[in-house]
Amino acid sequence: MLNVKKYYNTDLKKIDEFGLKNIGFDSLTISDILEFFSNQELNSLNEAVNSHPKWMFNLILSSVFEISDLQYLFNSYNINSVKDLIFIIYSDYFESKFGQIKQKNYLRYLEFVFFDKFPLSIRNNNSILDIDPNFISKTRLNGSFHNHSLYSDGNNSIKELVEEYRKVGKSYLGISDHSKSHFLSGGLSELDIEHQHAEINALNTFYDNFKLFKGIECEILSDGNLDYETHILTKFDYVIVSVHTNLYQSKNDATRRLLKAIENPYTTILGHPTGRCYGRSPGLDVDIYKIIDSCVANNVIIEINGDKDRLDLDVAFINYAEKKGALLSLEADAHSLSGLNSLKYAIFIAEKANLNPCQCLNTFSYEKIRKTFSEK
Numbered sequence: 001m002l003n004v005k006k007y008y009n010t011d012l013k014k015i016d017e018f019g020l021k022n023i024g025f026d027s028l029t030i031s032d033i034l035e036f037f038s039n040q041e042l043n044s045l046n047e048a049v050n051s052h053p054k055w056m057f058n059l060i061l062s063s064v065f066e067i068s069d070l071q072y073l074f075n076s077y078n079i080n081s082v083k084d085l086i087f088i089i090y091s092d093y094f095e096s097k098f099g100q101i102k103q104k105n106y107l108r109y110l111e112f113v114f115f116d117k118f119p120l121s122i123r124n125n126n127s128i129l130d131i132d133p134n135f136i137s138k139t140r141l142n143g144s145f146h147n148h149s150l151y152s153d154g155n156n157s158i159k160e161l162v163e164e165y166r167k168v169g170k171s172y173l174g175i176s177d178h179s180k181s182h183f184l185s186g187g188l189s190e191l192d193i194e195h196q197h198a199e200i201n202a203l204n205t206f207y208d209n210f211k212l213f214k215g216i217e218c219e220i221l222s223d224g225n226l227d228y229e230t231h232i233l234t235k236f237d238y239v240i241v242s243v244h245t246n247l248y249q250s251k252n253d254a255t256r257r258l259l260k261a262i263e264n265p266y267t268t269i270l271g272h273p274t275g276r277c278y279g280r281s282p283g284l285d286v287d288i289y290k291i292i293d294s295c296v297a298n299n300v301i302i303e304i305n306g307d308k309d310r311l312d313l314d315v316a317f318i319n320y321a322e323k324k325g326a327l328l329s330l331e332a333d334a335h336s337l338s339g340l341n342s343l344k345y346a347i348f349i350a351e352k353a354n355l356n357p358c359q360c361l362n363t364f365s366y367e368k369i370r371k372t373f374s375e376k
């Protein structure tokens, strides 16, 4: 069974335009596929997927390839494997016909998705289950900031998340649901934000020894702007900025995009810095050193994302950030109570990088966090 959630952002029109026949899905109609998306299940599609190489199906749904390019390649060459396709895309002919940017992006995607260019040793490491989620190098972690609730695409209420954190002795929690343009994940409208903040205010009054922070995971648009106006951004205690779409820009454009978001005076934390996602996207091709330098210059905290599908940032870059004096934040990017445990992966990465606890936001007291956020 295919994981339909993976294909949320797919433009279904593309599939229609492509002409399923060219890659062997001639038995399917667009309505079959629409049915599959709405019911998450369709026997005829599953049969078709099973009787054809899955990688072809993934290519069409990837939203990376221009459908006309795929159509041209499949019509012009005898392509029987991803390796065949990579071989053709590597050629000078491809470069002169389609240009360097496409060549680079297509190759990055194919190599990342099909040849496991991902820290699998961390993803598959069972010993991470034994890590104490409360500590990094024996220093207490008091809370975390990248967490989703029912307000966007999380599975639990804010109160349930708080209770889970109180059970393990933490003292604060930041809620950062998706912003408005991430509408497929329930991005927050202005009214949603009002309701959420009223609920957080009430919970903050209710608990004596536990505090909530009002955050948001704000979408970095393709040009580097954020998707809320200033008068909305001022309502949050902190703003995590991150990318989820249009991940195949040129390195210059992608770097400029992140730099613009980092330079936004309301940005507090850079979330999953490259935007990579296991089996799906290699993320942005950016000059990561420039990005880190800019975070330091603009007082922006850099996230180490512990979601097993992201594990973003790599140890070498954390070492560079630490040397430059960056402040880093360990995050679960939780979408459920059990998702809070992904903090362990962020801790594991931080331990591997030998991160100094003084440069780790989660070791700060509630008062120090307040001060850090207000000094932005």
Ligand SMILES: [Zn+2]
Binding pocket: 217, 242, 243, 244, 271, 272
């Ligand atoms: Zn995200």
Ligand SMILES: [Zn+2]
Binding pocket: 146, 148, 217, 333
């Ligand atoms: Zn998130």
